[in-house]
Structure formats: C-alpha cells, structure tokens
Amino acid sequence: MTTEVRSLREFKMPDVGEGLTEAEILSWYVKPGDTVTDGQVVCEVETAKAAVELPIPFNGVVEQLFFPEGATVDVGTVIISVAVAGQAGAAPAAVPAPAPAAEAPAAEAEPERREVLVGYGPRTGGSQRRARRTTTTKTVTASKPAPAAPAAPVAPAPAAPAPVAEVPVGERPLAKPPVRKLAKDLGIDLRAVTPTGPDGVITREDVHAHAAAQAAPAAPAVEVTEAAEVAAVEVLVSAPTTGDVRVPIKGVRKATAQAMVASAFTAPHVTEFVQVDVTRTMKFVRRLKESGELGRDVRVSPLLLVAKALLTAIKRHPEINAQWDEAAQEIVIKGQVNLGIAAATPRGLIVPNIKDAGSRTLSGLAVALGELVETARQGKTSPADMQGGTVTITNVGVFGVDTGTPILNPGEAAILAFGAVRELPWVHKGKVVPRQVTTLALSFDHRLVDGELGSKVLADVAALLEYPKRLITWG
Known part of the structure; x- marks a missing residue:
C-alpha cells in the first residue's frame, strides 16, 4: 500500500546575470500556504543591473519564505521552500533522509528543465556554463528547516508560517x-x-x-x-x-560607481570635442516624422541619426570598435558593434545595448532604439541587454547640457556624448546666420585608440550629421 509523502523543494536565488553575486528582494507575490504552479512568478528582485521577476520551477504549497522584503540575498541562497506531494512505496512510517549520493539524481529528475534565467524563461538546451542546481529535495519535519539543515524524517505537521506578510495576489x-x-x-x-x-x-x-x-x-x-x-x-x-x-549606495548606483572608478583608473581617457551645424539633420528628422516612411509607430529623434552616423564612422574605422585584453596582452577588434545607449532611470544609470547594431537599416535601428528606451523606462531591461557592449552614446543634450567628458564603460574603447542642439550664429555660405548647432565629445581609451584614429571617427560623425545624405553614400 502506497502513501503520500510530503517533501520540500527549495528554490535558490538564481544567477540572473554574469558577474552578479547578490540581489535585493523587492516584493513577495506569495505567502506561506499559497498554492503555486510551475512558472508562476513568486517574487521580484533587484540586482545591480535590473529589476526582474522570479518564476518558481515546480508545483506545490508555499512552506516558508526565508527572507523579508528589502533583504539582500547572495546568489545560491535558498529564498523559498515549497511542499510538494509525492508517492512512497512503504507504509506511512518515517522516511529516512537520502544519502548525499542519491540526492543528485532526484534533483535532475526533469532533465528537460534547467535553471530559470530571469528575462529568458527556462532554458531547455545545453550551455557552456557550469550548471547550477536551484532545487533540492528534502522530507518535511515538524519544525521549520533552516536553509542549510540536513534532511529529517517526515512529520504530518506543516511548518509554521514565516513572518513575511503579503497582500493576496488577487487583491494587489x-x-x-x-x-x-x-x-x-x-x-x-x-x-x-x-x-x-x-x-x-x-x-x-x-x-x-x-x-x-x-x-x-x-x-x-x-x-x-x-x-x-x-x-x-x-x-x-x-x-x-x-x-x-x-x-x-547599492544596486545600480553601487555597480555604476564601482565601474566608473575602475574605468577611470584603468583606461587612460582622452576626450576630443567638435561643434557641428546639424541644421540639415534636424530638417531630415522632421521629414522622417512627417512622412512616416520608417513606420507609423516608429519614434524618430536626432539621437537616431547620431547613432547611425557613429555606426557608419565605425564601419569606416573598425579599429575603434575594440577591447583591451590585459591577460593576453592583445587588442581585440570586435566583429560586430553592440551599440550602448546610456539611459537615466529611477534606479540609476544603465547602459543597455543594441546587438549587432551595425547591420541594421535606419528603420531597424529606429525600432530597436525605441524598444530599448521604452524597456529601460519601465525598469524591465534584462541583464543580457546590458552585457557585451562595444561602444556607447550618452545623450546629455536631453538635459539641456552642451557637452561633457564622458567616462568609458569598462571593456569599451569609445563613448560619444551628444549635446543639446541650439540655435546659434554660424557662418554659412559666407554670411553669419542662425543655424542649429550641437557639440559632440568623444572619449576613447588611449591604449587602443591613438589621436589620429579618434579624430577621424569624430570628424566622420560630424560630417555625416552636417550632411546627412552622406549616410547613404558612405554607408
């Protein structure tokens, strides 16, 4: 005669992004006693790069929440335990704890499911990274098990509720x-x-x-x-x-501060400036908006043309799209341009990037740029979207700032600052007339980029913005 045995499965704080070691629990969506299903979001956490929601990878009843809202938890630490139902072949006697060697097969009873990577859903394929286990199986005891406690015999009494309260999901x-x-x-x-x-x-x-x-x-x-x-x-x-x-100082601000200090004291920065008559570019932007030729729902802005100009300049001078490999003592010229766009959010400055931006058409770049900005504003940028950047644009002009000396993102060779566009007196066709003028600033890592290369890239961006028709002929 078989009897039902309740067992605990523990869900650990997953590795939600490379280089991240901890996350803060923002809010719990469940409480002890709630029934959860495979894939249901149980909490929201904030890492140094993004705010993300964590889905539970199995069915059961919430037994215990190990940390309250606001707690900072190390990756790999158990944050919630769930009681699941199972079958045992013997009478309803106490079930001895399994030996350590027998625990691994139990944890891998579902080979098709791997650790849930936030922002991507469950992985079903292989990976070159070492697999991490997010769940372990233990039998329930009469008292609450600590996260690191060994398994104990089964007892019918459920664990006492954890002292973490949350409004029922339906009433949120x-x-x-x-x-x-x-x-x-x-x-x-x-x-x-x-x-x-x-x-x-x-x-x-x-x-x-x-x-x-x-x-x-x-x-x-x-x-x-x-x-x-x-x-x-x-x-x-x-x-x-x-x-x-x-x-x-935590989360995004802490990560940004550490990255900027590391960048400033690792890469020798050089910054060059140039003023540009962007009157034709501004007219081109208005024409694209009015005509809708890039798409009715596509947002067109001067930043789009700046991004396209920088990508075109990089295509002409690919050596600036590079990375310094200290261990190998090599300069790595990247095969594709992952264009980062610095975005100011309530959580701090983040730099998501558009993958392989150099291969996109103007329309495709506009769509990707719009999605990137909107996702950042909603606080939904995933860790993967902020990894692998090769060059960055920071639009300080939206704050009414003319220019600045931007600091490189670690691992990148260049960053372009786009200043405010202002109507200024300008010599045009031999006469002083009002024109739309902006200031560009290019900072670069002088280990990889010498003054000649940096000047050529900046001059190309300026020339393309002064005469945007060159985007067609040069591209």
Missing part, C-alpha cells in the same frame, strides 16, 4: 514594478493610492501626488533607497525639514 493594485518600488521606498500603501492610468493602473505621478498629500514634518534623518532618491527630494521640498537625506 495594478502598478508596474518601478512604481511598486517607489511606493515601498516612500512608505506608501498602493491600495490607498487613487489610480489615474489606463485600466486603473497606478502611475509614478499618482504615488507622488499621494505622498505630497500626506506630507508632514519629517524626522531629523530621512532614509530612502536609490529608486526613490528623486521622489524623496520632491517630497522634502513640499515638506521642509532640517534633517539629512541618506541614500544607500
């Missing part, structure tokens, strides 16, 4: 992950916020308005997380306080 208000993060950082219950977005979705503006309405004299010190830095400052303006505002 509608809001995007960055908005939920903002509300959490400001201490606002989304259920009390009046939504104004489509289909009752709560927007960032709704959270700001609710925070302003409830503003009161603050404590001497106000601590906020990186995602709410700007919002916290806005609230403090409406509710004056003499206290300090402390912003923890």
Whole structure:
C-alpha cells in the first residue's frame, strides 16, 4: 500500500546575470500556504543591473519564505521552500533522509528543465556554463528547516508560517514594478493610492501626488533607497525639514560607481570635442516624422541619426570598435558593434545595448532604439541587454547640457556624448546666420585608440550629421 509523502523543494536565488553575486528582494507575490504552479512568478528582485521577476520551477504549497522584503540575498541562497506531494512505496512510517549520493539524481529528475534565467524563461538546451542546481529535495519535519539543515524524517505537521506578510495576489493594485518600488521606498500603501492610468493602473505621478498629500514634518534623518532618491527630494521640498537625506549606495548606483572608478583608473581617457551645424539633420528628422516612411509607430529623434552616423564612422574605422585584453596582452577588434545607449532611470544609470547594431537599416535601428528606451523606462531591461557592449552614446543634450567628458564603460574603447542642439550664429555660405548647432565629445581609451584614429571617427560623425545624405553614400 502506497502513501503520500510530503517533501520540500527549495528554490535558490538564481544567477540572473554574469558577474552578479547578490540581489535585493523587492516584493513577495506569495505567502506561506499559497498554492503555486510551475512558472508562476513568486517574487521580484533587484540586482545591480535590473529589476526582474522570479518564476518558481515546480508545483506545490508555499512552506516558508526565508527572507523579508528589502533583504539582500547572495546568489545560491535558498529564498523559498515549497511542499510538494509525492508517492512512497512503504507504509506511512518515517522516511529516512537520502544519502548525499542519491540526492543528485532526484534533483535532475526533469532533465528537460534547467535553471530559470530571469528575462529568458527556462532554458531547455545545453550551455557552456557550469550548471547550477536551484532545487533540492528534502522530507518535511515538524519544525521549520533552516536553509542549510540536513534532511529529517517526515512529520504530518506543516511548518509554521514565516513572518513575511503579503497582500493576496488577487487583491494587489495594478502598478508596474518601478512604481511598486517607489511606493515601498516612500512608505506608501498602493491600495490607498487613487489610480489615474489606463485600466486603473497606478502611475509614478499618482504615488507622488499621494505622498505630497500626506506630507508632514519629517524626522531629523530621512532614509530612502536609490529608486526613490528623486521622489524623496520632491517630497522634502513640499515638506521642509532640517534633517539629512541618506541614500544607500547599492544596486545600480553601487555597480555604476564601482565601474566608473575602475574605468577611470584603468583606461587612460582622452576626450576630443567638435561643434557641428546639424541644421540639415534636424530638417531630415522632421521629414522622417512627417512622412512616416520608417513606420507609423516608429519614434524618430536626432539621437537616431547620431547613432547611425557613429555606426557608419565605425564601419569606416573598425579599429575603434575594440577591447583591451590585459591577460593576453592583445587588442581585440570586435566583429560586430553592440551599440550602448546610456539611459537615466529611477534606479540609476544603465547602459543597455543594441546587438549587432551595425547591420541594421535606419528603420531597424529606429525600432530597436525605441524598444530599448521604452524597456529601460519601465525598469524591465534584462541583464543580457546590458552585457557585451562595444561602444556607447550618452545623450546629455536631453538635459539641456552642451557637452561633457564622458567616462568609458569598462571593456569599451569609445563613448560619444551628444549635446543639446541650439540655435546659434554660424557662418554659412559666407554670411553669419542662425543655424542649429550641437557639440559632440568623444572619449576613447588611449591604449587602443591613438589621436589620429579618434579624430577621424569624430570628424566622420560630424560630417555625416552636417550632411546627412552622406549616410547613404558612405554607408
């Protein structure tokens, strides 16, 4: 006679991106006692590169949440355990813990499923990377098992609920992950916020308005997380306080700071500047918008033409699309251009990139650029989209800034800063007339790029923006 045996399967914090060792739990979507199914999202976490949702890879009942919201957890640490039903061939006696050697086959009972990589879904094929196990199988004891505790005999009593509370999934208000993060950082219950977005979705503006309405004299010190830095400052303006505002250095800001310091003190930077008459480019952008020839829903901006000009210049001078290999003492000229676009988000600066951007048509580049920007704004950029960049554009002009000295992303040889477009007096056809002018700044790694190569690339970008028809003849 067979009896049903309850066993625990543990889900560990997965490796959601190369080089990442930890993630912060932003919110739990389940609580102890909830039934979960294979592929169901159980929590949202924030790494140094993106905010992502984690799906559970098996069915069962939530037994325990090992960490509360806001906790930072190392990759490979158990974050949730789920009780699953199974069959045992013997009577309902205590089942001894399996030997270590017998545990591996149990964990690999489903060879078609590998570790869930956030942003890609479950992998079903092979990989060159060492496989990591995200689940282990253990029998349930009468008390809560610690993450590293050995297996114990089965007992019918379920584990006590973990002290982590969460609103039932069906009652959760509608809001995007960055908005939920903002509300959490400001201490606002989304259920009390009046939504104004489509289909009752709560927007960032709704959270700001609710925070302003409830503003009161603050404590001497106000601590906020990186995602709410700007919002916290806005609230403090409406509710004056003499206290300090402390912003923890973690997540994207911590990763950015470390990367920029490493870049600044590793790669010898050289920056060159040039002013360009972009009157014809601005007219070309307006024509593309009005004609819709790139597509009705395609967003056309001056940044699109700057990106195309840089890609064309790299095609003429491929040596600038390179990487310094310190271990091999070699310069690696990359076979394709992965064009990074620096994007300012509530979580900090991120640089997703368009893979093989050099092979795209102007229309294809416009579509990819629009998707990249929109995904970044929604806080949904995946770790893979921020890996493998070879050259970057930073559009400081959107902030009304004329130019700057951009710092290279680690591993890249060049970064182009696109400044604000202003109407300035300019000598045109022998006369001083008002023209649309911008300033470009190109920083490059002087180990890979000498002054001649850097100057040629910058001069080509300037020439293409001055006469955009050259994008056709030179491309």
